[in-house]
Amino acid sequence: MFLPPRLRVLIDGNIIALLLFIGFLAVIPLSGHRFYMYIAVLIMIFGMFAMGYNILFGYAGLLSFGHGLFFGVGAYSVALFTLNVYRDPLVGVLFSIPIALLTSILVGVLTLKHGKVYFAILTLALSMIFWSALVKLRWITGGTDGLTGIPKRGVLVDLSAPTTFYYFILVFFAAIMLGLYALNKSRYGLLLRALGANEDRLPFLGYSTFTLRMIALTVSGVVSALAGSLYAVFYSVVTPDVAYWTFGAEPLVMSLIGGSSYFLGPLVGALIFVSLTTAVARFAEYWMLLLGAALLAMVLFFRGGLLGFLESLVGGLKLGVYRRWRF
Amino acid sequence: MDLTPFLVQALTGLYKGSLYWILALGLILIFGVVRVINFAHAAFYVTGSYIMYTFYNHTGNFIISLIMAMVLTGALGVALEVTVIRRVYKLETIYQLLATFGIALIANEAQKLIWGKGVVYIPIPETLKGGVSVGGVILNHYMTLIIVAGFLLFIATILFMNNTVTGLRIRAVWRDPVMSEALGINTKLTYTLVFFIGTALAGLGGALTVPLISVGPGLADYLIVTAFIIVVVAGLGSITGAYIVSILVGVFSSILVLTIPELDIVVLYMIAALILLFRPQGLFGER
């Protein structure tokens, strides 16, 4: 290729696949099929959530059971902001970013000082506090029933037309994906991967693991919260379910399905997860049975996720391998 | 100030705590020895309930049904250990979680196929129908039975672990599986045994509660969260700690219901989180 070396380093299979996927998403509305648009929006939102999650899990090697907290913080801050302060979805979504940043730092200060096992337990505990607060502080959060009426049409932007909303989400999706790709290619990307590979060694190279973990948690938390805030605008309803730990475990499952050691693994996982749950839910009654069987099959036979499986078929697939995660 | 209501709340809390304890004991044994966090524990619990219901409807005998529920649930646990769980021992924890979570989903649906979607329960045994009245609240004999059973189970577990060869073997594997294997302990067999004990305990818990709690598919999903919190707050690996914390959580949450009903679970989770922030290894755990 006739590219300057600096640029050539930036180009690999991931970015090509990503750009093709974004291009594909951009033409979906042309089909005029609203259900596919709906599924695509879900894939984008959960794709962001899972990719954000995997910064912590796949890169930095930290297992969080509390990512529902960040998603929920995003969703509730956009809800509370648009309903009480300024009625505009775009401003609301942007407002959720500083809130998520503060939350991430607070969570980091509380959880990152101890080991990995304690991180998993502490994030779970914090997210359960947040969840129970959402359930119990009814006068602010609406309790179990949540908050309704989050506007799609606001003072500044009007997203009420499905296609407009679709492209609104797509812009955020593309920006976040490209941002994460740039991070992946930057020195911080390398450091975060090193953190996951051998965190004990890094201090002796002059790096503070606490700072690096904090960076990973902040990026992860903000991206997850952004996904949550878009989700809230999408449904115009938000309930405490999004902060429950089972919801927070979904991006983990997605990352593993796609392959948590691959840059695009979580996105592929989100794609599969959303499609699979849509498909098996048609069997109305017993879709949970099928989901359980699928999970079991994955654990027993496809542990590298789909991308790992593909790589074992087609050796040397240059998708950027990270380490496999270990407790 | 009349303290009777608090006493009453404490007593009902004692009963709830004993229930948590039976669940937590199975969890902690399996986690400690087999080193698998068993997400399907709640599914075994409900299975125990259903088996109890079926046997009681056929035999009408409470004791026989209880034993059958324990043994059959344990047997199911062993069957699962041999076919699936054994294959995930060597894997990263996260895959173990997913595997047991998958099993839980399958089990919930299977229960729906076998026992239907309706609510089932059995009556409280005739001899235990009465109760002791404390400040206008009747502490049912059956609830007392569960408190006593929980305490006896605690004593029995401690005695078993400290005074029998099998108990010693289990403790050895708990401490150091590699060293135990080197010393000639059959760890594989120990794992299966512990899985049997753990799931049989879940079955016992499920069976014991059918006279008081109504059973439906996927019932214990909520109960299990509390049991997990107890195990973590107590510290992974402390049996005595798990008993104490179970009882404390039962009593404390019960008193919260009386005093600040608006915020009961928030306060409970806050305290759990605070404990973990300052002692991440749990109250009784070793770092």
Added chain:
Amino acid sequence: MSVDRRGFIKTLGAGVAGLVVGAVLGWAAKPSEVREVTRTVTVTAPAVERKLPKATVKIGVLGIRSGLWSTYGEFIEQGARLAAEEINARGGILGSRVELAFRDEQADVVKQARELVDVEGVDFIVGIDSSGNALKVGGIIDELGKVLVVSHAATHRLTEELVFKEGKKLIFRSSVPVYQDGILAAYIAKDLPVRKWAGINGDYEFGRVSWDLFTKTLKTLRPDVEFVVTQWPKFGTEDFTPFISALLASDAEALHTSIWAIELVTLQRQLTAMGGYKKFKAVVSTLGYSMDVAYALGAEYPTAELGTWVSARYMWLYPSTKINKEFVDKFKARWGKLPAYSAETTYSAIYMLKAALENAVSLDPDAVIKALEGMVILTPAGVRWIRPEDHQAVYEVPYGRIVHKGAEVPLLEDLKAVPAMLYYRHPPFG
């Protein structure tokens, strides 16, 4: 929210039309007369070439089909199937066959609703158990562009806010909302010789609103009452013992609860075991005669000294009309059990749609809405009037006192009915 005395007078005034309807068609009317009326409803359209543009009318059915509450999805399915089978056996709707598509509302209800409309191509949606889910689907109903008849979810916000205030005209409801659990429960409570009430209701909107309406209405009707203790167990509580002992620690004489399904079964049994029925002289259990509960408790259904007063959104033994008797018999023959309330409300929802289609002779949503608004239709639960302003089906369901007569389920005595127009809230819902 409050229902004061003046509000009642206004209510009475506003409800005159309804009362007239009730008087003419009322639940006591003889079956033959009533059938005549329904005929007049359906024959208003011209008789020439009355056919729908499609050979099949497809109806999407949403209900809870997984987890602890999956019985409720089953009830909805049973009612829907029975209605569709009957209609098809009699030649369908204007010659078009009725086809059903079922989805689990627990698997992301919005996704399921969209899939029903965009992929399955349904013409209508019925069902929905959870209030939260009803509000979620209601929120996007204009995008879906299909008529939705909710047949279980009880939140007043669906009809009062979404339909009446926000003008989402595609939403209808065939089942009685939370008025039954709050306002009517208070009418029952006012006649009981007790002063001090306790409450245990779910910590979610339905439970909160039930208790709120109950206390406010009862305070107006009986200023001497006191509400001494309230407990709010969260949704999915498997064990009520700490809540019960907290209730029993008070000096309350009677208990109000809108807890339902499996939770209610546990609540009743634990209440009995802990001496609740020695303490409380009366218990008002707003969904106590839901069939899953009646079957599960059976002969053990506890009865308080002054009665365990129960209701539901339809009860198989009321009214004693021919159409209801036939429905109960057919239902039992088809499913082997007495019909649960959401089976009837879904069954009637489909008959409401049938009547509307026969009137409109079109699948166009606007035409169907027009035909549904103000419709008066005889259903197993009695005469339903679809109130045009909020699209709420107005009909009455009584409360009754649990008695044991050795039947397969406990029976009810002292049925107390209050005219629907009296205890439903009315536009503009001040």
Added chain:
Amino acid sequence: MEILRVENVTKRFGGFVAVNNVSFTVNRGETVAIIGPNGAGKTTLVNVITKRLEPDGGSVFFDGFNITRLPPHRISKLGLIRTFQTVSLFPTLTVRENLALPGLNAGTTSDIKRIAGMLGLEEYMDIVVAKVPLGVQKLIELGMSLLLKPKMLILDEPVAGLGAEDRLNIVKVLSGLKSSLNLIIIEHDMDVVFALVDRIIVMDKGSIIADGKPEEVRENKLVKEIYLGVE
């Protein structure tokens, strides 16, 4: 002129005293070996100096700073760098990425090229570390440390587990470095030690039992008895 001063450092594990009240000073330009039998406390001492372990008592000064309370990454930034007895690299990253990690703080691409050339790592650059031989991994470990531009480098058994050829290679590299930085080497291989160092500190049971020039230590009776004798 001193660069490192260790004062009365003690480290206990439960009841076991691994390092017992150890004090010594290293001057600029000195190359020092710490020897002693297994379990003598050598690695623990290094771990305490670099703060991989918290000391139970005593202080450590490096380049004029009291580093006793500093976290490990700050100590590294001061230029006190160490390697590990069992290779501690980033196994899923390539050799190039491993070498780039220190560079993000101190070095540049040309540094990496130079060091890789010096250590003969060029042919491995794009291979994942987990897949290169142990000898090469030891070299990478060394290369990584050098890229941090250390003022002092503590090497914990740099040639343990290596074949003769690899040993020779590393000794060659190390003797080339002697002039430009302070080295502390923990090593069992006496040939390596005598080939490289100006001074030997002998430890046993957590204490220093001898400290001096190689020839002096070689003649020390106590040392012969408990250490060289055992060998």
